[in-house]
Amino acid sequence: MPRYMVFRTVGELSDEYIRVAVATGIEVAEQMPQIRWIRSYYSTEEGKLYCEYEAPSIELLYEYSRRTGQPVDHVTVVRDLEPSMFW
Secondary structure (H helix, E strand, C coil): CCEEEEEEECCCCCHHHHHHHHHHHHHHHHHCCCCEEEEEEEECCCCEEEEEEECCCHHHHHHHHHHHCCCCCEEEEECCCCHHHHC
């Protein structure tokens, strides 16, 4: 299944906001089992979230984001690159 990185501009987030957003994301993902949230990174300096997912299509990720109420700046297909792949 393809992997995607979703870029979101969110500004400064409180711990409570993050807890609620994660709970909402899990709830929506249970309704959309074809989407799997892998991990997210939050940059406080940039006010951005970088979220990695597996999904059958970009369109489903946009629908997932709409249902969670989270903004989307950009979505792109990504692939894993690890040091062990090159040694």
